[in-house]
Amino acid sequence: MSEYILEMRNISKSFAGVHALKDVTIRCRPGQVYGLVGENGAGKSTLMKILAGAYLADAGEIIYKGERREQMSAGEIIDSGISIIYQELALVPQLSVAENIFLGREPQRALGILDLKSLHERAAKLTERLGISMDTRTPVSELTVAQRQLVEIAKALSQNADLIVMDEPSAILAGSELDQLFRIIESLVEHGVTIIYISHRLDEVFRIADEVTVLKDGELVDTRPIEQLDRPMLVELMVGRPLDEIFPQTEHEQGDLVLIAENISTDTILENASLELYAGEILGIAGMVGSGRTELARALFGADPLTSGTISLAGAKGDSWNNPAQAIESGLALVPEDRKSHGLFTSLSVRVNLTLPILSRLTRFGILQSQAEDEIVEEAKDRLSIVMASADQEAQYLSGGNQQKVVLAKWLETNPAVVILDEPTRGVDVGAKFEIYKLMRQLNDRGIAIVMISSELPEVIGMSDRILVMNDGRIVGEVPQVEATEAGIIELATMADAVANAS
Amino acid sequence: MRKFIADYGVYLALLALLIAATVLTPKLYDVNTIAVVMRQASQLGIVAIGQTMILLVAGLDLSIGGIFLMTSIVVADVTNGRDEMVIPAILIALALGALVGLGNGVLVTKRRVPPFVATLGMLVLVKGATQAYTRGVPGGFVPEVLGLVNQSWFVLSIPLALWLGLNAFFIFVLRRTSYGRKVYAVGSNSEAARLSGISVDAIRISVYVLGSCLAVVSGVVLTGYVGYVDRFIGTGLELDSIAAAIVGGTAFVGGRGGLLGTIAGVLMIQILSTMAILMGLDIQVQFIIKGLVILGAVTLYSLASIEE
Numbered sequence: 033m034s035e036y037i038l039e040m041r042n043i044s045k046s047f048a049g050v051h052a053l054k055d056v057t058i059r060c061r062p063g064q065v066y067g068l069v070g071e072n073g074a075g076k077s078t079l080m081k082i083l084a085g086a087y088l089a090d091a092g093e094i095i096y097k098g099e100r101r102e103q104m105s106a107g108e109i110i111d112s113g114i115s116i117i118y119q120e121l122a123l124v125p126q127l128s129v130a131e132n133i134f135l136g137r138e139p140q141r142a143l144g145i146l147d148l149k150s151l152h153e154r155a156a157k158l159t160e161r162l163g164i165s166m167d168t169r170t171p172v173s174e175l176t177v178a179q180r181q182l183v184e185i186a187k188a189l190s191q192n193a194d195l196i197v198m199d200e201p202s203a204i205l206a207g208s209e210l211d212q213l214f215r216i217i218e219s220l221v222e223h224g225v226t227i228i229y230i231s232h233r234l235d236e237v238f239r240i241a242d243e244v245t246v247l248k249d250g251e252l253v254d255t256r257p258i259e260q261l262d263r264p265m266l267v268e269l270m271v272g273r274p275l276d277e278i279f280p281q282t283e284h285e286q287g288d289l290v291l292i293a294e295n296i297s298t299d300t301i302l303e304n305a306s307l308e309l310y311a312g313e314i315l316g317i318a319g320m321v322g323s324g325r326t327e328l329a330r331a332l333f334g335a336d337p338l339t340s341g342t343i344s345l346a347g348a349k350g351d352s353w354n355n356p357a358q359a360i361e362s363g364l365a366l367v368p369e370d371r372k373s374h375g376l377f378t379s380l381s382v383r384v385n386l387t388l389p390i391l392s393r394l395t396r397f398g399i400l401q402s403q404a405e406d407e408i409v410e411e412a413k414d415r416l417s418i419v420m421a422s423a424d425q426e427a428q429y430l431s432g433g434n435q436q437k438v439v440l441a442k443w444l445e446t447n448p449a450v451v452i453l454d455e456p457t458r459g460v461d462v463g464a465k466f467e468i469y470k471l472m473r474q475l476n477d478r479g480i481a482i483v484m485i486s487s488e489l490p491e492v493i494g495m496s497d498r499i500l501v502m503n504d505g506r507i508v509g510e511v512p513q514v515e516a517t518e519a520g521i522i523e524l525a526t527m528a529d530a531v532a533n534a535s
Numbered sequence: 536m537r538k539f540i541a542d543y544g545v546y547l548a549l550l551a552l553l554i555a556a557t558v559l560t561p562k563l564y565d566v567n568t569i570a571v572v573m574r575q576a577s578q579l580g581i582v583a584i585g586q587t588m589i590l591l592v593a594g595l596d597l598s599i600g601g602i603f604l605m606t607s608i609v610v611a612d613v614t615n616g617r618d619e620m621v622i623p624a625i626l627i628a629l630a631l632g633a634l635v636g637l638g639n640g641v642l643v644t645k646r647r648v649p650p651f652v653a654t655l656g657m658l659v660l661v662k663g664a665t666q667a668y669t670r671g672v673p674g675g676f677v678p679e680v681l682g683l684v685n686q687s688w689f690v691l692s693i694p695l696a697l698w699l700g701l702n703a704f705f706i707f708v709l710r711r712t713s714y715g716r717k718v719y720a721v722g723s724n725s726e727a728a729r730l731s732g733i734s735v736d737a738i739r740i741s742v743y744v745l746g747s748c749l750a751v752v753s754g755v756v757l758t759g760y761v762g763y764v765d766r767f768i769g770t771g772l773e774l775d776s777i778a779a780a781i782v783g784g785t786a787f788v789g790g791r792g793g794l795l796g797t798i799a800g801v802l803m804i805q806i807l808s809t810m811a812i813l814m815g816l817d818i819q820v821q822f823i824i825k826g827l828v829i830l831g832a833v834t835l836y837s838l839a840s841i842e843e
Contacts, residue, residue, distance in 0.1 A: 335730060357732040366730060374730060377723040379790045388720055388731045391713035398712045442731075 034098050037062045037226050038083075038195055043092035045078055052078045055092075056252045058245055060195070065217060065227045067241030067258070069234070070270055071433075071461030074247040076230050080197050084116045085109040097194075115188035116197040123180055125173035130155035132172055133187045158186040162216050178209035185216060196220070197228040214240055232461070234266055246270055271463050279494030280466075280473050286497075287311025289346040290481050291450055293332060296341030301505035302327040304341070309450060309481045314472065316496025317485040319525045324505040325485045326369050329454045332483065333366040334359040345449070360389055365443035369454035369485070371432075375439040378428035382420050383409050385427050385438050390445045412441035416471065433464030440471065451475060452483045457491065469495060489518045501525050544835060545783050545799040552806055560813040568809065570687035576805040577694035578760065579775055580798065582753035584705050585746030586776035587797045591709075592722040592742050593789025595650040598639060599750045599776065601661030602632050603769025606754030608665050611675030611764045618680040628751045635661055636747030640740030658773070666766075673764035681759035694756045701749070706794050718742060723790030778825070779804055782832040803828065 038060040045053040053075045060066055068076050081087045083094070085106045094101040096112065104112070123132045130152045131138070139147040139154065155168040164182050172180060181201060188196050201213060217227055217240060231237055237244060237258075244261060246253040246269040253269050291309040296302070301324045309315055319325050330336045332343060334353045344352040351362040359366075368374035377385050386409055387394055394404050409423045416437040420430055427438060436456065443451060453472075457465045472482055472495065486492045492499055499511045501524040509524045556563045563572070582599055589596045606628045613624035635657060642653035684694050709715035720728040721738045729735045757769055783800030785792025807828060811821040 333730070356730050357734065360732040368727075368730060373724070374726050377720055377727055377790070379723045379786070380719055384716055384719065388716065388728075388733070391716055395713045398714060400711050400713065400716070402711075 034095070035061055036095070037097060039095040040079070040083065041093050041095065043079065043082060043089045043094075045082060045087060045090050051250045053082075053089075053250045056247065056250070057092075058252070058255065060226050060228065062194070062226050063221050063224045064242045065221060065229055065240050067237035067244040068228055068230045068247070069232075069237060069244060069266070070247035070253075071463055074270075074461075075250040076247055077199065078250075079247070080116060080199065080228070080230070083109075083114065083197065110191055113192060113194035114197070115191055115193035115195070117181070117184045117188060117199065117201065119200045123172045123183060126171060128169050128171055129159070129166060129175070129183055129186075130168035132183055133158060133168075133190050135187075137190075154190070155186070158189050161189065162186055163219070164212070164216075178212070181213070182216070189220075193225065195226045195228070197230070199230045200232065201229070210236070234263055237266070238263070267462060279491070280469050286313060287479060287481075291332075291343070292346055293343045294341050296331050296343060297339050298327060298331045298336040299339055300324070300327040300330075300336060302331055302336075303505045305331070305502075305507050306341075307500060307507065308346075309483065311449075311479045311481050312476045313497040314476065314482045314484055314495050316492040316499040317483060317502060318489065318492045318499055318521050319502030321487065323502040323525065325502050326454055327505070328502065328507075329366060329369075329452045329483065329485055332359075332450075332452055333364055335366070360446060363447070363449035364452065365446055365448040365450070366452045367436075367439050367443060367454060367456060369458070371435055371439060371459075376427050376435055379426060381424045382418070382427055382430070382438055383423040386412050386423075386442050386445065389442060408445060412445065415444075416441050417467065431461075432459040433461050436460050436468070437464065440468070444475075448480060450481045450483070452485075454485045455487065456484065457486070457488070489521060492516075492521070493518065503527070545796050545803065545832070548832070549799050549803050549806075552803060552810075556806070556810055560810045562813050563806070563810060566690060567687075568813075570690045570692065572805055572809050573690055573695045574684070574687065574692050574760075575809075576801050577692070577698035578753055578756045579772065579779065579805060580698045580801040581694075581701060581756065582750045582772060583776040583779040583797050583801050584701055584794060585749035586773075587780040587783070587785050587792065587794055588705070588709070588718060588742050589650075589746045590722075590777070590780050590785045590787065591718050591789055591792060592739050593650075593725070594643060594739065594743065595654060595777070596639065596743065596746050596750075597651065597654040597773050598635060598657035598661060598747070599773040600769050600771070601658045601665070602635055602747055602750040603754040603757060603772065604766070605631060605635075605661055605665045606751050607677075607758040607761070607764050607768050608669060608673055608675075610681070610755060610758050611673065611677050612669075614675070614678045616676030616678050618678045621678050621680055625751070625755055628755065629748055632747040632751035633744050636744035637740065639747070640736075640743035643743065644736040644739050673766065675764065677758055677762050677764070681755070682762065684756050684759035697752065697756070701752075702794055702798060709793060714738075719790055721789075775804060778829045781836075782829060784836060786836075800832075 036059045040056070040058050043053055043056045044051070056075065056079060058066070058079070070076050078087065082089045085104055088103065096114070124135065127135070133155050134151055139150040141147050152168050159166050159168065162182060162185060166179065166182070172183060175183065185196070217229075221227060229237070229240060241258050243255060243257050244266065245255040246266070248270065287310050289308055290311050293305065293307050295304045295306055297304055301322070305328055307315070317325050317328060327336065331338060334355045337354060342352060344350055345362055349362070353359040353362050356366070372378060377388075383405065387405055390408070391400070394401055394408070412418065413420070413423070418437045418441065419434050427435060430438065440456070456468055460468065472484070475482060484492070484495060493513065493516045497513055499513065499516050499521065500507050501509045501511065501521055503525050511521065562568060586596055586599070609628040609631065610621070610624045613627055614620040639654050639657055642648040642657075643650050684692070686692060709718060717728070717733050717738050720731065720733060721735050725735050754769065761768060779800035780792065780797045781787065781800070782803060783792065783796030783798070785796060804825065807824055808821055811824060
């Protein structure tokens with residue numbers, strides 16, 4: 033037997049003539065953790081889907097446990113010891129932990145009657161092996177996202193997996209949950225299991241991986257032992273050019289007051305929030321998920337009706353609004369957190385997505401002026417370097433970064449005075465992130481005020497002029513950029529009595 | 536491949552059907568047969584325009600059968616056979632139809648009743664109301680002038696001209712006006728549409744009203760065909776119009792599809808029925824064939840929409 037448990041040699045795959053993978057080779061030794069990194073669209077998922085049998089490679093071969101793998105069904109591949117844990121977990125919420133772990137392979141007595149006793153005993157053994165305490169009779173719907181992920185890992189173990197692929201496992205995990213995941217990975221590795229770990233978060237790759245493979249545009253850039261890499265080097269390999277990871281800064285004075293919100297509450301968790309917004313600044317909003325950040329953004333935009341308080345433009349215009357249409361009229365724009373369900377029209381073309389809020393400007397007697405529209409689309413494409421096959425391509429076929437650029441571009445066309453960005457760089461690769469930051473600075477230079485909500489504290493601290501911290505539906509503190517530290521913000525965002533102090 | 540099936544699949548299927556007909560039922564190519572097929576297709580096609588637009592905003596209209604009955608009773612009752620009263624009768628029917636559509640739209644948007652339930656309720660309500668009005672015995676006569684819809688000059692006819700004209704108009708509206716864009720946007724993602732400043736409710740309600748008015752127009756044509764008031768007039772046409780749109784590639788979930796596909800869907804359904812009649816098949820067999828075609832089309836589209 034060779035020293036590798038898995039070799040994927042010279043794998044190529046194209047979709048409709050576009051190369052998704054070109055001559056990619058990876059090799060994995062048993063009992064090691066392999067980081068697989070690259071921007072969105074680099075080919076990571078395609079490579080793993082070929083491994084899982086979801087796609088068939090156009091060229092190349094897979095050598096698994098010393099043998100050339102013939103075409104296999106997804107089920108046979110699982111039986112051969114390969115498990116893949118996808119980002120969107122594949123559990124049945126109504127079934128219990130044990131039932132999910134052994135779904136389709138439940139221990140049975142005669143006549144196909146389930147052997148529940150053995151089912152739960154075996155499930156308990158697995159959770160014990162993972163070092164987690166969990167009642168295997170609990171329905172999965174009652175578990176936290178982190179616990180569900182552990183159930184997926186237990187399921188992989190129950191299939192005697194020798195090779196586990198984890199696709200962005202940390203995207204939904206927080207601090208202590210992540211530590212637990214890493215402990216489990218370490219113990220799996222000690223038992224000889226091989227892990228392929230896909231992540232956007234480079235810190236984690238450095239923490240857990242033995243070797244890192246970088247893909248870019250469907251091609252292998254390099255595979256190196258982690259000791260030979262540092263963070264800037266890895267970013268450079270991923271992006272293909274040296275990238276100043278520091279957030280772009282510009283010099284500017286505080287501008288005029290543009291928007292005032294006083295004691296606003298909505299039917300959500302949001303309670304008595306007040307803020308002032310000045311031209312040309314970025315106001316960061318930090319806080320845990322569920323602290324009311326998104327609700328604040330929606331309230332400012334008129335998306336949720338106010339139950340108390342007022343929002344209005346400062347100065348001569350003095351507009352106020354209570355629905356999105358009026359807010360847009362007054363010069364507001366909202367790039368929502370959940371791009372797919374609130375921001376993008378996935379089944380419609382890029383063109384339609386881009387011009388929707390400015391249709392009245394592009395029509396005469398209700399009839400669209402194609403030439404004017406083409407110009408707008410062309411301009412937006414160039415300004416944000418949106419990569420697309422054509423303006424008539426459906427938005428769902430763009431990469432995450434390009435989808436986000438489309439949503440951003442749509443609002444820039446309305447010439448807003450205030451832009452609210454809710455998690456503007458979520459699910460966006462490093463290169464596109466940097467472009468979005470640059471765009472934000474350009475907007476500031478034009479005097480546009482930005483409200484930015486983000487879960488990534490380095491981003492909030494790096495980009496904002498002032499930071500409001502939210503906790504349990506209230507604004508509990510304001511921190512100027514120069515004084516902001518991650519620890520300080522987390523303390524305000526999690527302290528129970530911060531809420532009491534604020535009110 | 537995915538896009539190809541979604542865009543042209545129904546035309547390929549139509550072509551295959553027409554080729555099959557040269558062998559199976561060469562009589563289909565008789566000028567008179569073509570004229571009849573086109574007249575009938577037009578009647579279904581007019582109501583399918585409205586149904587398609589309603590499907591585009593992720594809605595559904597089952598109340599059409601009620602509107603057909605109401606239209607034919609209004610026409611017979613108001614005119615009582617007098618040709619000069621046709622225009623006022625149609626205007627009254629349109630006004631009542633618009634009211635039904637408004638009811639559907641308000642229930643779906645403001646009351647958040649699922650379209651299936653709202654329009655099914657409306658179907659029963661409208662049928663009940665018209666029958667209560669006539670006390671179960673429809674009276675009045677259909678004016679002679681409406682018989683013109685049965686006339687063909689070569690293959691041309693008034694219904695066909697209406698169908699083509701309305702299609703041209705609404706294809707233009709959907710593709711080239713801001714209203715059309717908003718219809719697609721509301722159907723594709725209603726929350727994103729609202730956050731883009733579109734009055735989602737107004738668009739939805741307007742589409743239901745349009746759909747009902749087109750059903751009135753179709754109902755007038757149907758009344759002309761039949762020539763008297765029939766209690767069962769138009770039964771099943773709501774399902775045929777939905778089938779035509781779906782076979783033509785309009786998505787049940789909204790935001791995708793259009794009238795070019797629906798035209799082909801209407802022709803397919805009409806030609807299939809005619810071929811079945813020409814082959815002397817039982818009505819039951821016709822239903823089986825129709826059902827298979829609908830299921831086949833939907834299966835193909837869902838296969839095609841599975842990404843890559």
